[in-house]
Amino acid sequence: MSSSVCPVVGTTNDVLPPNHPEVDLAKDGQTCPVVGATTDHHHNLHKHPAVPIEGSSPTATACPALKTVVNQPKSKAMDDEVCPVIGPATTVLPPDHPSTADAKEGDVCPVTKATIAHHKNKVHSHPSVQGAEAGAVCPVAGVRI
Template structure:
C-alpha cells in the first residue's frame, strides 16, 4: 500500500477537491487555484469529487459543496490514527488538514478578523482558536522528521 503524501502547506492527505471547486485542468502546469492559491505544479494527484446528494445535509446546515458534509471524511478519515496524530480537523474547503501551521507561516496573532492569509487565502476569523504554532525546528538536521506530519524534511 502506498503511503499518502502530505501537502507541505496545510498538511492534508486528502486528494479530492470538493464538488464546488471550479473546473481546472490539473494536467496543465502553472495554473493557480482561485480558492487557496495553490498551483497545479505541485498538485498532480488531485481529482474532483462527484456530485453526491445526501438527504441529511439540511438538518446539519451543510451544502453539497461543503467538504465537512462528506461522511467518509467526517466519520473515517479524521478518526484514522495518522489524522489524530497530526491533529487533523475538517476544513470545509480542503477536507482533512492539520491544525498546526507550518514553521514558516506568518504570525496570525493580533491580525484583524478579515485579514487574509498570504499562503492559503483563508480569513483569520475563520480559523481563530483552531490553529496552533508549529514546534521549533530551526536546529533540525537535514534528515530530521517533522514532529507534526511525521515526514522527513528532504523527502
C-alpha cells in the first residue's frame, strides 16, 4: 500500500482489483472503463497479482488483506470502508464534489461513474473548508489543500 491519498476518492490503495480490465498504466491519455479516471494521474497504480478466488467474485471486498487495512489507525481516521472496486477509501466525499442530496437511485456520479444506488447512505459530505488558507491540512485525508 502506498502512503499517498487519491484526492478524488480518498483511497490509499494503489493495487487494481484482480478483475480490473487490462490498462497500460504507463501510457497517458487512457480512460479507465470502470471509474473514468485517466492514466495521466495514476502512474502509481499496480496490477493485482494473480490469485485464485474460489466461490466469490474477485472484488476488493473479497480480499482478506484489504479488510484488515480498514482497521489500521490511518484508515479509521479517514473513515475508510472497503469499496468493491477501488479497495479502502474514505466514505467522505471531497469538498468540491457535487451535492448528492437530490440524487435518485439510478443516477451516476459525474466524477467517478459510481451509481448512487451502491453508495446511498454510505458516503458523507465533506466538512466545510471554505476560508481555509493555502497549505491547510484536509481534516479527512490529512493532505495539504
